[in-house]
Structures are given as C-alpha cells and as structure tokens.
Amino acid sequence: MTLQQEIEVALSAAFEKVVGEKVSTPVVASADLRFGDYQSNAAMAQAKQRRTNPRALAQQVVDAIELGGIATTDIAGPGFINFKVTPEAFAKRARRQLDDPRLGVPSLGDGRRIVVDFSAPNVAKPMHVGHIRSTILGDSLARIAEFLGFEVIRDNHIGDWGTQFGMILHGWKTRLNHEALETDPIVELVRVYREVNAATKDDPATLDVCKAELVKLQAGDEENLAIWQQCIDLSKLGLQRIYDRLDVKFDYWLGESFYNERLPGLVDEFLEKELARVSDGAVCIFSSGELQDEQDPFRIHKEDGWQDNPAIIRKADGGFLYATTDLATVEYRIDEWKADEVWYVVGTPQQLHFRQLFDACARWGKDGEFHHIAFGSILGEDRKLMKTRSGDNVQLVDVLEEAVDRSAKVIAEKNPNLTEEEIREIAEVVGIGAVKFAELSQNRLTDYVFSWDRMLALQGDTAPYLQYSDVRIRSIFRKLDGDFQPAELQLGEDAEIHLARMLIRYGEVLPTILDDHRPNLLANYLLELARSFHSFFEACPVLKAEEDIRSSRLTLCALTSKVLRHGLGLLGIQCPDRM
Structure with a gap:
C-alpha cells in the first residue's frame, strides 16, 4: 500500500465514523507543497450532498481520523483537508523502499492478458522516422504493463501482403542485383520497388504485368x-538488427498474411449474421443505427447532411482489405490468445478505422477492451513533417546512427582518456536513450519538433541529464573505502525530506501511466526526481558529513540511483557507468 493509499484508507474510516456509511474519499498529491503533501476535497463533496457546512464536516473528520503518526492535518479554504507527512514517515517508507524489489510499486494486473500491437513496419521497406513513435511507445507501455502485473503479449503485425508485392515480384525477376541484395537487402528491395513503381506510371503494360504477378502469388504460385x-526473411533480418539496437522484443510476428485463410469465412459469417451486407457488389459493414450520427463511426456529415460511411470487408472484385484482416486479427487474439485487452499503438490518422473496427467487434460479440493508443507526428526544425532533402522519409537507422555519432563527439571531448571502443559503447547507450526519451517525454497526442541539440543536452529535459544524474551518484560510491551498508534514514534538511518525498511517489506515479497510456508521466517524474537529487547534492554534503548523517545520505543516494535506473529501464533506456 502506498502512502497515498494509507492516508485514503484512514480518511475513509474517519468519514464512516462521522457520517455512518462508506463514502468516496479520494486523496491526491498536492500541487503546492506549502499546503501539505496530500489533500482531499471529500468533505466539500459530502457536505454538498448532506446540505451541511463543509468546514464543520471537515473538522469532525479531522478530529476522528487516526493516521498513526504518518501525517498531520489541517483544513484550508471552504473545506479542503490537507495532510503534511512527517519526516519520520518519509524516512521509514524510503528505507523500506530500498529493500523492496518492487520499489514500493503495487501490482495491479491480477493476471489480465494484454496484447500490445506496435511497430508493424511493412516488409521490403525500411523503417522510417515515423516508426519511432509506435515502436518506442509500444515497447515502453509493454514494459510498464508487465511490471505492474499484467501478462503482456507483444505482437509485431507486419505488413507482409498487399499490392506492393506485385511490383516487388516483377522487379525481383527483372531488375534485381543479387550482390546488392546480400550486402543490404532492404536497400536493394526498396530500389527495385521504386524503379518498378516509376515504370508503371509511364507504361500501363508494366502495371498489368505486376498485377498478374500479384494474382499468381495470391493463387499460390510456387x-x-x-x-x-x-523477401520476408530478408526484411526480418534487417528489422531485427534495428530492434536489437533499440532493445525491443516481440513474442510474435504475425503479419497480415497469417490471416489470409480466415478471411473468406469471416466475410461469410458477417453476411450470415447480418452484420454486413452487399452494396454495389462489395460486402460492407454499415451503421447499426444504435448511436447518434455524431458518435457513429459508420456515418459521416457532408454537404447534403449525414450519410452512410461503411467499412468494406470484401471488394466487388473479391479482394480483401485492412478492415477484413484486422477483424480476423481480433478474432485470433480473443479466441486463441484469450486476450482481455488489445492495445493498438498506431498514429492518429487511423482513428476512424479503429472506431469502426471496435464497433464491429462489439456487434460481433468479441468481448474485450480495445484501445487505440494514438500519437501525433514528428516534425523537423521547420515544423513540417520530418523529411530528407529529397523529400523522402528519414530512415530510422540513420536517426539512430546520427544520435550515436553526435553523442560520441560530446563524450570524446569531455573524456579524452577513454578509448575509441569505450567512447562508442557509452555513445550507443546515450544516443539511443536520447532518441527514446525525446519521444517518451512528450504527450503522445502532440506533434513534436525533433531537435538534436536539445535531445542530447546534459541539462534540461533529456535522457543524458537523467543518465548523468545516475553517473554522478555512482561516482560517489566509487570514492568509498569498503562496501556500502544501507542505514536508517535521518531526514533533517528540507532537501533531504523533499528527495525522500519524491522517491516514495514512484509507487504512486507508475500505476497512473496506464490510465491513459502516457509514459510521459514517468518521464516527467524521473526529471523531477533528478532535479530533487541535484538540489539535495548541492545543499547536503554526503561524503564529508558526520558518520550517521553520511550513512543516511548515502542510503538516499543509493535509492535514488535504483529508482532512476529502474524507471529509465521501463522506458527502455539504459544507464552507462560513466559519461
């Protein structure tokens, strides 16, 4: 139980004594520490229901509450109840946290199974900068959910089927450079695809040949x-190299092709159950008529008013679409994997698609919680979509390489005694961490500007700042004679108390991240923790302090390092031993 929960339980018991029944007594962290560490407006809410004076009710509750010495109370304004935690309570909690493998974080999952669908690049195409958000967000959310006690299945739903393969097949047979394919398969496949794609625009006959190749593929031509x-095997090898560098792992790579055989039967089932009907030769899902037009994903407003906006699951020529494959994917995840929840970490432009998908699944009877974890775009310094000078998407591998190269230059300047190998090793951790944190520190729904200088700065809201904070702590312990033994905490200085306060809030912050799938809450917490540590370090000598105080402060430092490294680990970011 967190300190916040402990206060909430005591407040609930006090209210029950005063009003004679259990009532809602939410306790939140105070926005302004001058008024205490936590506060509750429960007295105001209950007084309104009971038509009584809120301050008088708050006073009765304060008189009845039993906090066991963990906090003092006062009443502010029209009836806010404020709680100021005692230094002794902070000290006991923080010391206990150091020995707790969960660092004070409660387990929430109760075995619920979550499928996280993220990254999902297309085969035979390089991952570009747009894949950063899905890949890094999805990986972090999966890590956090797993630590919070959920059973997580990571599925990379790659695009390994579709019209582009007609062009790739034709290009493979007529334009492929086999030596280049061995050297860098993705680059060669992209070259082939682009050449054929350009040729189809000038020559209708080439387009017909590509269509014929696709038909042969779909018919099972050996x-x-x-x-x-x-193409799939080579693409996976290239993709895996990037995932290894990012330390991103998947349990499954079930691409679109995995569900091909399920599609005809699925469409038949939708027709039989009257969940879809034929319209102009195509099979479409229309509105159920149960929602108002404004909330109905199968209705759209145009100049002539509200009109049908169906989802096509089989084209008039017999072809299937993304909607069909995604329905089959849901069926597999619910029926075969027994998923309780499915999270789709996919960009905001796909919002309508997922609203239609989730509505159709509910009507189909596929019980489960479905979440579209949408995100915005990455912009260049010109505040436009990040592109190369030629107008192409910036490749993800180039972003990672640039981040590591820039980090290496900074590290070499600050550490001239390091070897090339040591510099590169540290730069890999710092550069990759910087790219990840730049993503995860943002509200996922906003667009953000990709800035190298800001991302790699040792000061400010960056991964290098957090990594440097941990390196600074570890350097303290390297100066010790003998082994460190944790001690009981003695919190006398304001900076010590505030650092302990921030440390115990780790267990309060982590569970809130999944309320709206926002890793930036963890990123912001870690920045606040690091700033609290630096304030403590400047105000409170550690190694030069008297013995009992010295041991207490070293224990605070050890816990800070442990929480920083653990929190960064949940964001998929490592910490180097030195920088």
Whole structure:
C-alpha cells in the first residue's frame, strides 16, 4: 500500500465514523507543497450532498481520523483537508523502499492478458522516422504493463501482403542485383520497388504485368511464394538488427498474411449474421443505427447532411482489405490468445478505422477492451513533417546512427582518456536513450519538433541529464573505502525530506501511466526526481558529513540511483557507468 493509499484508507474510516456509511474519499498529491503533501476535497463533496457546512464536516473528520503518526492535518479554504507527512514517515517508507524489489510499486494486473500491437513496419521497406513513435511507445507501455502485473503479449503485425508485392515480384525477376541484395537487402528491395513503381506510371503494360504477378502469388504460385518468403526473411533480418539496437522484443510476428485463410469465412459469417451486407457488389459493414450520427463511426456529415460511411470487408472484385484482416486479427487474439485487452499503438490518422473496427467487434460479440493508443507526428526544425532533402522519409537507422555519432563527439571531448571502443559503447547507450526519451517525454497526442541539440543536452529535459544524474551518484560510491551498508534514514534538511518525498511517489506515479497510456508521466517524474537529487547534492554534503548523517545520505543516494535506473529501464533506456 502506498502512502497515498494509507492516508485514503484512514480518511475513509474517519468519514464512516462521522457520517455512518462508506463514502468516496479520494486523496491526491498536492500541487503546492506549502499546503501539505496530500489533500482531499471529500468533505466539500459530502457536505454538498448532506446540505451541511463543509468546514464543520471537515473538522469532525479531522478530529476522528487516526493516521498513526504518518501525517498531520489541517483544513484550508471552504473545506479542503490537507495532510503534511512527517519526516519520520518519509524516512521509514524510503528505507523500506530500498529493500523492496518492487520499489514500493503495487501490482495491479491480477493476471489480465494484454496484447500490445506496435511497430508493424511493412516488409521490403525500411523503417522510417515515423516508426519511432509506435515502436518506442509500444515497447515502453509493454514494459510498464508487465511490471505492474499484467501478462503482456507483444505482437509485431507486419505488413507482409498487399499490392506492393506485385511490383516487388516483377522487379525481383527483372531488375534485381543479387550482390546488392546480400550486402543490404532492404536497400536493394526498396530500389527495385521504386524503379518498378516509376515504370508503371509511364507504361500501363508494366502495371498489368505486376498485377498478374500479384494474382499468381495470391493463387499460390510456387515460384512467387518462394520469392515472397525470401523477401520476408530478408526484411526480418534487417528489422531485427534495428530492434536489437533499440532493445525491443516481440513474442510474435504475425503479419497480415497469417490471416489470409480466415478471411473468406469471416466475410461469410458477417453476411450470415447480418452484420454486413452487399452494396454495389462489395460486402460492407454499415451503421447499426444504435448511436447518434455524431458518435457513429459508420456515418459521416457532408454537404447534403449525414450519410452512410461503411467499412468494406470484401471488394466487388473479391479482394480483401485492412478492415477484413484486422477483424480476423481480433478474432485470433480473443479466441486463441484469450486476450482481455488489445492495445493498438498506431498514429492518429487511423482513428476512424479503429472506431469502426471496435464497433464491429462489439456487434460481433468479441468481448474485450480495445484501445487505440494514438500519437501525433514528428516534425523537423521547420515544423513540417520530418523529411530528407529529397523529400523522402528519414530512415530510422540513420536517426539512430546520427544520435550515436553526435553523442560520441560530446563524450570524446569531455573524456579524452577513454578509448575509441569505450567512447562508442557509452555513445550507443546515450544516443539511443536520447532518441527514446525525446519521444517518451512528450504527450503522445502532440506533434513534436525533433531537435538534436536539445535531445542530447546534459541539462534540461533529456535522457543524458537523467543518465548523468545516475553517473554522478555512482561516482560517489566509487570514492568509498569498503562496501556500502544501507542505514536508517535521518531526514533533517528540507532537501533531504523533499528527495525522500519524491522517491516514495514512484509507487504512486507508475500505476497512473496506464490510465491513459502516457509514459510521459514517468518521464516527467524521473526529471523531477533528478532535479530533487541535484538540489539535495548541492545543499547536503554526503561524503564529508558526520558518520550517521553520511550513512543516511548515502542510503538516499543509493535509492535514488535504483529508482532512476529502474524507471529509465521501463522506458527502455539504459544507464552507462560513466559519461
């Protein structure tokens, strides 16, 4: 139980004594520490229901509350109840936290199973800067959910089927450079695809050949299936190198092709259950008529008023679409994996698609919680979508390489005694961490400007600042003679008390992240913790302090390092031993 929960339990018991029944007594962290550490407006809410004076009710509750010495109370304004935690309570909590493998974080999952669908690049295409958000957000949310006690299945739903393969097949047979394919398969496949795609625009006959190759693939032609499988295998190798560098892992890579055989039967089922109907030769899902037009994803407002906006699940020519595959994917995840929740970490432009998908699944009877974890775009310094000078998407591998190279230059300047190998090793951790934190410190729904200088700065809201904070702590322990033994905490200085306050809030902050799937809450907490540590370090000598105080402050330092490293680990960010 967190300190916040402990106060809430005591407040609930006091209210029950005063009003004679259990009532809601929410306790929140105070926005202004001058008024205490926590506060509750429960007296005001209950007084309004009972038509009584809120301050008088608050006083009765304060007189009845039993906090066991963990906090003092006062009443502010029209009836806010404020709680100021005692230094002794902070000291006991923080010391206990150091020995707790969960660092004071409660377990919430109760075995609930969550499928997290993230990253999902297309086969035979390089991952670009737009994949940063899905890949890094999804990985962090999966890590956090797992630590909070949920059973997490990570699924990389790659795009390994579709019209682009007609062009790739034709290009493979007529334009492929086999030496280049061995050297860098993704680059060569992209070159082939682009050349053929350009040719189809000038020559309708080439487009017809590509369509014919695709039809042969879909019909099970052995040669085309073999080439298609090679494309997938080569693409996965290239993608895996990037995922290894990012320390991102998946349990499954079930791409679109995995569900092909399920699609005809799924469409038949939707027709039989009258969840879809034929319209102009295509099979479409229309509105159920149960929602108002404004809330109905299958209705759209145009000049002539509200009109149908169906989702097509089989085209008039017999082809299937993303909607069909995504329905089959839901069926598999619910029926085979027994998922309780499915999270889709996909950009904001797909909002309508997922609203239609979730509505159709509810009507279909696929019980589960579905969440579209949407996100905005990454912008260049010009505040436009980040592109290369030629107008292409910036490749993710180039972003990572640039981040590491820039980090290496800074590290070499500050540490001239390090070897090239040591510099590169540290730069890999710092550069990759900087890219991840730049993403995870943002509200996921906002667009953000990608700035190298800001991202790699040792000061400010950056990963290097947090990593440097941990390196600074570890350097303290390197100066010790002998082993460190944690001690009981003695909190006398304001900076010590505030650092302990921030440390015990780790267990209060982490569970809130999943309320709206916002890793930036953890990123912001870690920044506040690091700032609290630096204030403590400047105000409170550690190694030069008297023995009992010295041991207490070293214990605070050890806990700070432990929480920083753990929190950064949940964001997928490592800490180097030195910088």
